[in-house]
């Protein structure tokens with residue numbers, strides 16, 4: 569009986585230019601380009617062991633057996649790796665999302681990036697970062713970006729392009745910025761991202777406008793990132809956020825991810841700016857507010873958010889590294 573094993577770590581990321589909408593549901597291709605920042609501290613560690621003795625894939629997540637649905641998502645990724653193996657077998661996957669509990673941050677991004685790295689390595693394959701990114705992206709678009717540290721970009725996908733991968737833009741040392749996370753509510757979101765995106769595409773009168781505008785916004789963000797121009801980048805990031813949320817809100821039935829605390833935190837960010845601090849907000853498909861600022865302002869931003877009515881917890885994240893395989 570042969571066993572082949574590998575361990576990998578990856579970190580979650582936050583989109584500065586948001587991803588919302590798919591151009592190809594089967595291949596999980598995004599309809600819009602996105603740019604993200606991989607974050608330190610939000611680490612997933614995953615060990616994959618291909619084992620001939622197993623009769624099915626087994627996934628252990630955060631110390632418990634994963635649900636059937638979670639295991640099926642892992643099997644989909646593993647099947648794509650097994651297709652390139654000479655002697656494929658089932659695998660045991662042991663994964664832990666070592667996030668501070670108050671994060672409200674995407675676990676699928678770091679989770680599938682780490683799984684892709686560990687599975688490909690355990691299979692004895694030497695795949696390029698682009699190929700690893702395409703594999704992770706198929707399971708979760710944001711996971712394709714977490715292969716890379718610092719700032720990375722996932723282009724919009726042309727339907728049918730199974731190889732679509734993210735690419736690195738700038739490493740984690742490019743720019744000393746921070747993301748301050750304000751947790752605005754407990755509990756899972758009511759409408760998952762995949763369902764929300766499809767409902768937006770099929771029913772929102774703003775969907776086409778969002779897709780059209782997202783390209784221009786992403787171009788502004790990429791340029792501002794290169795120049796380290798926080799105010800230009802921040803304004804474009806806020807427009808990207810509000811445009812995609814408007815698209816979701818105007819779907820039928822409407823999807824509203826915000827809570828009263830979300831608005832309160834947005835007002836705090838506005839007030840910080842009025843007093844001269846360059847702080848800019850973004851939200852994903854959920855109620856939490858994530859604020860981009862210079863490293864030197866992070867403590868001040870954190871204090872202001874922590875004092876905001878309803879905010880449950882705050883956390884400061886700095887740029888982090890990409891996939892690491894052992």
Ligand code: ADP
Nearest residue numbers: 612638641663664665673674675676677679680
């Ligand atoms: P999130 O906003 O946390 O990314 P999603 O609902 O998009 O939430 O993704 C959560 C799903 O991602 C889980 O149900 C599971 O299927 C998968 N997932 C998350 N973390 C891991 C992990 N470490 N290993 C394998 N799968 C994971």
